Amino acid sequence: MADRNWFRRRAEGQESREDLLERLAFASLVEARRRRRWGNFFKLLGFLYLSVVLVAWWPRDMEVPTMPTGRYTALVDVRGLIAEETDASAERVMTALRAAFEDSHAAGVIVRINSPGGSAVQAGEIYDGIRRLREQHPGKKLYAVITDMGASGGYYIASAADAIYADKASLVGSIGVVMNSFGFVDAMEKIGVERRLFTAGEHKALLDPFTPLDPVEADHIRTMLEEIHAQFIDSVKAGRGDRLKDDPQLFSGLFWSGEQALALGLVDGLGSAGYVAREVIGAEKLVDFTVEKDLIDQFLERFGLVMANLLWSQGAPGALLAR
Structure with a gap:
């Protein structure tokens, strides 16, 4: 108009x-x-x-799981860093273990460990949870199987099992506690940077990397680490009992191969999860009870991988894949 x-x-x-x-x-x-x-x-x-693209890259074997019938061995994985927000958190691991112990078809339970350790709190919660489940279900055995590594908090968890198995080349042990820090005092002086820090509380700036280390604070940290180390040692001794050899190096923080660990009493035998299910528990079929990420998290993770590969294939500058 x-x-x-x-x-x-x-x-x-x-x-x-x-x-x-x-x-x-x-x-x-x-x-x-x-x-x-x-x-x-x-x-x-x-x-x-x-x-x-997502459909093309999505794994073909992602199906809705069905619980098999008959007698089988329940499997729970403890992978990677043991911390609150990881796959090896106490919440995830204990949720899986409770389901495994309560399953009437599970002849036994295997905790398959591949971890360098992590949070003493999270590892301790899993240790205590395993001991509690064993008391509640005395007719069902739990075995720890160490694959590549069962060190520090990873071994802490393993020591709660009825028996521990490892590969002859596994890394086992590292029964100790560590806390890291850095100091930049000399570097700041060289470049002329002045530190200005205001606190309420004499030791509130404990471990501040830009101020000199206070001997009193250093002693406090050592005392705290020794206390946590003693708790770690007591738990391992309670779990392993007289199977441990009388060797002062056991609790020094050293780690050993699976074969050496067998001689020291840190493990009870050499073998994989399949071996333990077949030869020890007597139920060869393994059923995975590990709590996985939900579908949304899996989708986002897969989507990120797809996009990273697309960027890389297109020659994008600063591609996201580390090589």
Whole structure:
């Protein structure tokens, strides 16, 4: 309608500045609508493209798990760093272990460990939880199987088991406690940086890397570490009993191969999870009770991997994959 009026006025030679502005505004509106339609089209096209890529990269073996019938061995993995927000957190591991012990078809339980350690609190909670489950279910044995590594907190957890198995080349032990810190005092002096720190409490700046180490604070930390170390030692002794050899190096923080650990009484035998299920428990079939990430987390993780590979394949600068 606006265009018809404009053409009439144009024919009559009566176009004004207001008419020109109206015409420009109308043309801008039409162009904006056109751009919005094309923008929505390309967004939809991009979404469809990503969906196709995700389907292509999604693992073919992701199916809804079904619980087998008959007699089997329950398996729970403890992988990586033992900490609150990781796959090896006490909450995740204990949720899986409770389900495994309560399952009437599980002839026994295997905790398969591949961990360098982590939080003493999280490891201690799992240790206590295993001991409690063993008391509640005396007819069901729990075995720890160390794969690549069962060190520090990883061994802490293993020591709660009825028996421990490892590979002859596994790394076992490291019964100790460590706390790391750095000091930048000399570096700050060299570059002329002045530290300004305000605290309430004499030792509130404990372990501050920009101030000299206070001998009193250092002694306090050593005392605390020794206390936690003693708790670690007591737990290992309670779990292993007289199977441990009388060797002062056992609790020094050293670690050994699986074969050496067998001689020291740190493990009871050499073998894999399959070996223990078949030869010790007598139920060869393994059923994984490990609590995995939910589908949303798995989707986001898979999506990130797909995008990283796409960037890498396109030669994007600063690609996300470390090599």
